[in-house]
Amino acid sequence: MSVAEEGLLERNKDTMTLNMGPQHPSTHGVFRVVLEMDGEMVTSSDPDIGYLHTGIEKTGESKLYAHCIPMTDRLDYLNPPGNNLAFCLSVEKLLQTEIPPRADYLRVIMCELTRVASHLLWLGTHALDIGAMTVFLYCWRERELILDLNEMISGVRMMTSFIRVGGVMKDATPEWIAGVKHVIDILPEKVDEYESLLTRNPIWMDRTVGAGAMTKEEAIRWSMSGPCLRASGVDFDFRKKRPYSRYQDFKFDVPVFTNGDVYDRYRIRVEEIRQSREILKQAIEKLPDGPYKVDDNKISLPDRDKLKTSMEALIHHFKLVSEGVKVPAGETYVPTEGPRGEVGFYIVSDGSSIPYRMKLRAPSFMAIPGMCAMMKGSYIADVVAIIGSVDIVMGEVDR
Amino acid sequence: MNSEEIIEKLKSAKGDKLKDTEVTFGDAIVHLEPGSLREVAEFLKSDPDLNFDYLSCISGVDYLDLEREPRFECVYEFHSMDKNHSIRLRVGVPEEEPTVPTVKDLWPAAIYPEREIYDMFGLTIEGHDEQKRLLMPEEWEGHPLRRDYDLTREKVAFSHNIDFKEELVKEKVPTRYKPNQV
Numbered sequence: 001m002s003v004a005e006e007g008l009l010e011r012n013k014d015t016m017t018l019n020m021g022p023q024h025p026s027t028h029g030v031f032r033v034v035l036e037m038d039g040e041m042v043t044s045s046d047p048d049i050g051y052l053h054t055g056i057e058k059t060g061e062s063k064l065y066a067h068c069i070p071m072t073d074r075l076d077y078l079n080p081p082g083n084n085l086a087f088c089l090s091v092e093k094l095l096q097t098e099i100p101p102r103a104d105y106l107r108v109i110m111c112e113l114t115r116v117a118s119h120l121l122w123l124g125t126h127a128l129d130i131g132a133m134t135v136f137l138y139c140w141r142e143r144e145l146i147l148d149l150n151e152m153i154s155g156v157r158m159m160t161s162f163i164r165v166g167g168v169m170k171d172a173t174p175e176w177i178a179g180v181k182h183v184i185d186i187l188p189e190k191v192d193e194y195e196s197l198l199t200r201n202p203i204w205m206d207r208t209v210g211a212g213a214m215t216k217e218e219a220i221r222w223s224m225s226g227p228c229l230r231a232s233g234v235d236f237d238f239r240k241k242r243p244y245s246r247y248q249d250f251k252f253d254v255p256v257f258t259n260g261d262v263y264d265r266y267r268i269r270v271e272e273i274r275q276s277r278e279i280l281k282q283a284i285e286k287l288p289d290g291p292y293k294v295d296d297n298k299i300s301l302p303d304r305d306k307l308k309t310s311m312e313a314l315i316h317h318f319k320l321v322s323e324g325v326k327v328p329a330g331e332t333y334v335p336t337e338g339p340r341g342e343v344g345f346y347i348v349s350d351g352s353s354i355p356y357r358m359k360l361r362a363p364s365f366m367a368i369p370g371m372c373a374m375m376k377g378s379y380i381a382d383v384v385a386i387i388g389s390v391d392i393v394m395g396e397v398d399r
Numbered sequence: 400m401n402s403e404e405i406i407e408k409l410k411s412a413k414g415d416k417l418k419d420t421e422v423t424f425g426d427a428i429v430h431l432e433p434g435s436l437r438e439v440a441e442f443l444k445s446d447p448d449l450n451f452d453y454l455s456c457i458s459g460v461d462y463l464d465l466e467r468e469p470r471f472e473c474v475y476e477f478h479s480m481d482k483n484h485s486i487r488l489r490v491g492v493p494e495e496e497p498t499v500p501t502v503k504d505l506w507p508a509a510i511y512p513e514r515e516i517y518d519m520f521g522l523t524i525e526g527h528d529e530q531k532r533l534l535m536p537e538e539w540e541g542h543p544l545r546r547d548y549d550l551t552r553e554k555v556a557f558s559h560n561i562d563f564k565e566e567l568v569k570e571k572v573p574t575r576y577k578p579n580q581v
Contacts, residue, residue: 050533061546093424221507223455223508234480236480330424332423356460357458357461366511
């Protein structure tokens with residue numbers, strides 16, 4: 001029974017208004033929430049967002065499709081390949097192109113590596129918020145390996161812009177594949193290590209079990225997505241339910257927990273790291289040969305060495321860089337599963353090479369009203385744990 | 400259910416309320432007038448075969464440059480968690496009467512996207528008790544995602560223009576980058 005149901009909120013005493021943020025370290029960015037407190041208990045919470053509003057949706061309306069991809073990196077800055085993929089899938093649906101298998105596998109590998117990195121960053125900072133300092137250092141150690149792999153393949157550690165319309169930026173090198181294999185090899189042992197620090201830790205369980213609990217119906221009503229939805233007992237993952245980018249080729253489980261509290265959200269993300277590792281293992285083993293982008297010079301750039309010998313390739317290169325991809329008129333939306341939940345771009349094209357409208361469906365943005373519903377009736381100390389457990393990224397909340 | 404069956408089911412129950420239906424790239428799409436949104440939305444939520452219990456997102460579009468009537472469009476994307484199907488409602492909103500009814504009571508998660516629609520496009524959400532700006536500051540003028548709202552930039556203080564305060568004006572970006580100008 002929650003505190004609100006027990007009638008503890010009916011005491012009618014004077015309440016205190018407490019401002020939290022926007023510079024509070026546990027809000028992971030610039031999130032401000034005004035809490036109405038009755039003693040130690042939150043009676044209502046009023047979120048205030050928009051501090052990080054950058055107008056990316058507006059800027060996108062004046063940029064070529066290729067120029068939008070680096071901007072999508074910066075929306076959810078912990079999941080750049082996932083955002084690139086969501087954008088590219090929508091554009092490719094309008095273009096009606098078939099992506100070669102190798103490109104799809106490389107996309108999956110990048111997305112799953114980033115999912116692991118994002119969950120590691122979440123685990124480290126979430127544990128730090130609650131007071132477990134050591135986990136943070138361990139998580140950073142493994143995340144660093146993945147960032148190094150990003151640098152190896154794309155030249156950038158975080159904002160990779162690796163996934164492009166029509167394929168990926170460049171082919172995988174043997175060194176990179178060896179690096180991914182190394183991460184796959186060490187990951188199970190490391191995840192066990194984090195779990196040995198937290199899962200049965202009585203202090204951790206005291207702080208997290210039962211805090212911010214959300215039922216299945218509530219989670220659906222408040223449009224929670226990703227790990228928060230599955231922690232409440234809804235078995236819904238776009239990778240399984242509506243496979244994109246050949247996710248149907250891989251065998252993996254979707255972890256589902258039922259209590260929907262902070263502890264279950266922690267368990268589910270740890271389990272997802274393990275399942276991402278399974279996908280990575282199969283993807284590296286089965287990585288097909290072939291081209292890494294579509295063989296259509298109206299969509300993807302011609303190979304560099306062709307430019308010196310083929311006049312046609314040179315013209316295509318010039319046209320594609322200066323004018324961009326002409327996307328047929330229409331509108332579409334493709335949902336994908338990011339580390340935080342459903343990510344998708346609603347794109348309206350008018351037939352030119354500039355999106356008429358690009359709208360991001362951001363899981364963190366949709367989760368904020370639900371997160372504030374969780375806070376109601378909880379103790380002030382749990383607010384930090386709840387904000388951490390939902391894993392909001394302000395870059396995509398404010399856009 | 401697949402997209403065609405969803406459209407058939409909706410047509411048989413609420414055929415007179417729908418302006419147009421289509422299945423494009425496998426997605427079920429329904430065009431509506433703002434007046435019939437509430438009734439169709441209630442049916443989508445309550446019908447046991449459809450059971451659209453999950454609101455994915457609400458996007459606003461301003462079709463000013465394409466000279467399409469009506470000017471604005473609110474696009475609602477719904478999923479069903481147990482049936483695993485989706486539908487997209489495209490509600491055309493005329494410029495003369497820019498109002499759409501709220502769906503906040505059916506899907507509480509609509510509270511933020513609807514406020515965003517008001518903030519970015521200036522459409523009034525009928526029945527929304529908390530109609531105020533969400534991302535932009537309270538005192539902001541204009542609605543930034545309208546197509547007639549120009550891209551602007553502000554001067555920022557650096558060491559070379561530390562006395563910039565007198566020239567703190569928004570300026571238009573010289574040309575919008577369009578392919579036919581290249």
